[in-house]
Amino acid sequence: MTRKSGESIPLSIKISNYVPYLLLLPTLAYMLFFIGYPLVEGVALAFFDEQGHFTWANVNYLLYDPGSLFWDALKYTILLAAVIIPIQVSVAFGLALLFNAKFPGKNLALYTVILPLTISDVAAGLIWYVMLGQYGFFNKLLMDLGVISHPIIFFGIKNMEFLAIVMTEVWRATAIVFVIIFAGLQMISHEYYEAAEVFGATTWQRFRYIIFPLLLPSLQAALIIRTLFAFQIFGVVWTLAGRDIPVLAGEAYYAQTTLLRPGVAALYALIIAALSVSVGAIYIKFFKAKYLEAGM
Amino acid sequence: MVDVHLRGIVKKFGHTIALRGIDLDVEDGEFVVLLGPSGCGKTTTLRIIAGLEKPTKGKVIFGNRDVTYLPPRERNISMVFQSYAVWPHMKVYDNIAFPLKIKKVPKEEIDRKVKWAAELLQISDLLDRYPHQLSGGQRQRVAVARAIVVEPQVLLMDEPLSNLDALLRVKMRSELKKLQRRIKVTTIYVTHDQVEAMTMGDRIAVMKDGKIMQIGTPTEIYHKPANMFVAGFIGSPQMNFIDVTVSEEADGLSLVSEDFKIKLPPDIAELVKQYTGKTLVMGIRPEHIYPEGFAPSNVKRTVKISGVVDFVEALGSDTIIHLNTGSRIIVVKASGTYHTNIGEKLNVELGLDKIHIFRKDTEEAIL
Amino acid sequence: MSNEKILTSRGDIIRYYTYRIILAGLVIIAVVWIALPFIMTILYALADPAQYYDPHVIIPTSYTLKHVNQLLILGAYQATINSVIVALITIGFSFLIGLPAGYAFARYRFRGKDSLKLFIVALRMFPMMVIAVPLLVLYFKLGLADTLVGIGLAHTSMALPFVILITSSIIAGVRVDYEEAAMVFGLSRIGAFFRVTLPLALPGLTAAAIFTFIMSWNEVFIAAVLSFQNRTLPAFILNLIAGSTDFIKFAGAFIMVIPALIFVFIAGKYLVRMWGITLK
Numbered sequence A: 001m002t003r004k005s006g007e008s009i010p011l012s013i014k015i016s017n018y019v020p021y022l023l024l025l026p027t028l029a030y031m032l033f034f035i036g037y038p039l040v041e042g043v044a045l046a047f048f049d050e051q052g053h054f055t056w057a058n059v060n061y062l063l064y065d066p067g068s069l070f071w072d073a074l075k076y077t078i079l080l081a082a083v084i085i086p087i088q089v090s091v092a093f094g095l096a097l098l099f100n101a102k103f104p105g106k107n108l109a110l111y112t113v114i115l116p117l118t119i120s121d122v123a124a125g126l127i128w129y130v131m132l133g134q135y136g137f138f139n140k141l142l143m144d145l146g147v148i149s150h151p152i153i154f155f156g157i158k159n160m161e162f163l164a165i166v167m168t169e170v171w172r173a174t175a176i177v178f179v180i181i182f183a184g185l186q187m188i189s190h191e192y193y194e195a196a197e198v199f200g201a202t203t204w205q206r207f208r209y210i211i212f213p214l215l216l217p218s219l220q221a222a223l224i225i226r227t228l229f230a231f232q233i234f235g236v237v238w239t240l241a242g243r244d245i246p247v248l249a250g251e252a253y254y255a256q257t258t259l260l261r262p263g264v265a266a267l268y269a270l271i272i273a274a275l276s277v278s279v280g281a282i283y284i285k286f287f288k289a290k291y292l293e294a295g296m
Numbered sequence B: 001m002v003d004v005h006l007r008g009i010v011k012k013f014g015h016t017i018a019l020r021g022i023d024l025d026v027e028d029g030e031f032v033v034l035l036g037p038s039g040c041g042k043t044t045t046l047r048i049i050a051g052l053e054k055p056t057k058g059k060v061i062f063g064n065r066d067v068t069y070l071p072p073r074e075r076n077i078s079m080v081f082q083s084y085a086v087w088p089h090m091k092v093y094d095n096i097a098f099p100l101k102i103k104k105v106p107k108e109e110i111d112r113k114v115k116w117a118a119e120l121l122q123i124s125d126l127l128d129r130y131p132h133q134l135s136g137g138q139r140q141r142v143a144v145a146r147a148i149v150v151e152p153q154v155l156l157m158d159e160p161l162s163n164l165d166a167l168l169r170v171k172m173r174s175e176l177k178k179l180q181r182r183i184k185v186t187t188i189y190v191t192h193d194q195v196e197a198m199t200m201g202d203r204i205a206v207m208k209d210g211k212i213m214q215i216g217t218p219t220e221i222y223h224k225p226a227n228m229f230v231a232g233f234i235g236s237p238q239m240n241f242i243d244v245t246v247s248e249e250a251d252g253l254s255l256v257s258e259d260f261k262i263k264l265p266p267d268i269a270e271l272v273k274q275y276t277g278k279t280l281v282m283g284i285r286p287e288h289i290y291p292e293g294f295a296p297s298n299v300k301r302t303v304k305i306s307g308v309v310d311f312v313e314a315l316g317s318d319t320i321i322h323l324n325t326g327s328r329i330i331v332v333k334a335s336g337t338y339h340t341n342i343g344e345k346l347n348v349e350l351g352l353d354k355i356h357i358f359r360k361d362t363e364e365a366i367l
Numbered sequence C: 001m002s003n004e005k006i007l008t009s010r011g012d013i014i015r016y017y018t019y020r021i022i023l024a025g026l027v028i029i030a031v032v033w034i035a036l037p038f039i040m041t042i043l044y045a046l047a048d049p050a051q052y053y054d055p056h057v058i059i060p061t062s063y064t065l066k067h068v069n070q071l072l073i074l075g076a077y078q079a080t081i082n083s084v085i086v087a088l089i090t091i092g093f094s095f096l097i098g099l100p101a102g103y104a105f106a107r108y109r110f111r112g113k114d115s116l117k118l119f120i121v122a123l124r125m126f127p128m129m130v131i132a133v134p135l136l137v138l139y140f141k142l143g144l145a146d147t148l149v150g151i152g153l154a155h156t157s158m159a160l161p162f163v164i165l166i167t168s169s170i171i172a173g174v175r176v177d178y179e180e181a182a183m184v185f186g187l188s189r190i191g192a193f194f195r196v197t198l199p200l201a202l203p204g205l206t207a208a209a210i211f212t213f214i215m216s217w218n219e220v221f222i223a224a225v226l227s228f229q230n231r232t233l234p235a236f237i238l239n240l241i242a243g244s245t246d247f248i249k250f251a252g253a254f255i256m257v258i259p260a261l262i263f264v265f266i267a268g269k270y271l272v273r274m275w276g277i278t279l280k
């Protein structure tokens, strides 16, 4: 923007009005191409056949085919979310309060606790496969201690697999909830709860009147994120239980890679998306939208 | 109420040593001011008394009870935090009411007390606002109001007036002091501001680098500083420090500097005799040096020094004269009506009874 | 008080240390709970099978790299390299495209800003697995199917909303005055960005880049759908484990755990601190 003459100044200001849009243009174009287009294409795959005619074939497969595990998948996806999320959020909350205290070796402990943040769900599944196997650490330890006389079998039995998945998910994804809540806690000035303590508030009163209300936004952000990601649960389930415990994303993967029916896979994916959007909308209605920005 | 004692308090944060052995006795109902430069450990001392920090070494005693391990909430204290710590999610009213609610005070009484405190601090109009809708000074007053609604054993205040305008500060000073006298609460008050310290404190503890350099009444601190640090920190403009050698002459001892010589009367000479031949530091406050002929009648013994006026600050009530005596500048505080010009030759009189003498090595006061 | 006795209450001291001990106990439980599976995975993956199948040997004493080597030869080595390449492509594209957008959000006021930002936040929450299957159809047409660039581009769309939101809060955290001062002293807006804002934002941006790397590194669904031969590590392992022996699974876990330890070792500080930035 050189200013050679008087007239070029209005022009340059005019241009500069468009600068933010220009900066955003690549993003919008990219999103349109890599998200917008596939989304439309996904609807097409799910509801139209190769000739471009509308079809219920994929929906019918999903609902009525004996090989389809749709209802189970829906049930288990929601059930897992309902069991895992409350545990995760409370454990993460407790951890965050714990790590808010001062103690020697805190950083080392902190880095250890966030380790699971850096591994994929497939890796987490395999790690717990090692832990819970018939000759895994867990069984050997309990047997050696004399707590049990026969190894507990986790894999191949539905309920035990469910338990294993819950343990693994709590172990794996509590870290992200923890990190969000902990970051929120770090940003609350220590003096806020110290002041309460000076004025005689007990631990519970400090939590109830100071920490909890100030931490609510982070808590809500963590809750939303975990809930939406819980609907995408896949790697852990697939490695620990395969299709014994069907989940929506697992069924999508199965339909795509084994059944070779992209239409069904696309339909599953759309159902996950619809579920996320509606739950997201409910959350936004209850919490303020700005909290959404908080998390990852 | 209760008396507060610190015994050999040491506090380390990792490798930094914030406090290096603090001993302090605050009597029941006394108002003690902690005064010192930034970073000297004032806030840390308060936080240890409050129980928010555990001392690395040493004991905190309330009355005859060792409270070192007692959590803050059981110490029956109240505090104004340096950064206010006014809770952002509560309205001003609820902030001030909180300590009372915790103590399960009846609602009507809470209301009465909150209104009283708000009135005193001139924030009655703000009770319905959130802290982010307040200015820094208003927030600070909320913090003070919150600290005084309860009747604690010990009141701790960390620079509670630092953010107020000059007028309000003077008013609040006297209000707080009156309140403290009335409820006779043992008070430990931190400030940077020496006027505040001098006017409010029953006693002042001057701190430096995690140590108490001197503790005493405002008069003691001003007239009998225990060392060069206290002497230099208290008083404005700062005390003049002049290197002098003690020399023995036929008619007695003299302090000899590069620019002048002061013949010592026998009483002072007695004190410095053992330093004959050594270098000491002489200190004299600017207000104890007078332009020739202007010394008050009660100042009997004076010594004359001459120099050239280097610079003049006319402050209205005072005139500060920077006098070049040859190799150094000496600052003189004359009355505001006194007039002189840069470059003029000027004779001044030094009040001999007001001089201080310090050892050069330890900086301790000899006189 | 000098003539009175000072009462030191033992109860206070006992209570204080009891709290400290409970705190320490809870921290130890948390650390063991997280760390033990990592440690045992490493030990068991390298254990001699004879010892593994001995119910009385909890901590193996003899170790072998046989299974890990076997897995590496089967393709894990190549898959690891693929994963790194995909992650780097993802970082490159998402920052190239996302940084200007983040800057726009942080530094300009413009009409529609809030709705655009909300839209990007919503995308952040949107399950990206939805695009995997249709994208494959598109990739066949474009010749991107089963290529690392293809996976990288898909991961970019997953990472982009995150990169935009976080870079905008990092840049917003660098005070405008610094940039304005640079402009007053003769730099252009772009010059001011590169000479002043970027260096100040660099630690935060590094953290964001590391997290982007980890997101791509860990993503398995999209990668598994979009590739058949050129698989990333998690996709490769996901595909392999279905019919393989326990020891191959253990080796798979081992190979994926080691980089995680390296990530935390080099970037632990950033991984914790970054969330503070996002929350601003």
Ligand SMILES: Nc1ncnc2c1ncn2[C@@H]1O[C@H](COP(=O)(O)OP(=O)(O)OP(=O)(O)O)[C@@H](O)[C@H]1O
Pocket (backbone or CB within 6 Å): B013, B016, B017, B018, B036, B037, B038, B039, B040, B041, B042, B043, B044, B045, B082, B192
């Ligand atoms: N939490 C902490 N961690 C490390 N060092 C600290 C901590 N708190 C205080 N310090 C250090 O201890 C010393 C004393 O700090 P303190 O806050 O008591 O000073 P202060 O006298 O209150 O200063 P100011 O007048 O600026 O408020 C300083 O050097 C400070 O850097």
Ligand SMILES: [Mg+2]
Pocket (backbone or CB within 6 Å): B042, B043, B044, B082, B158
């Ligand atoms: Mg302080």
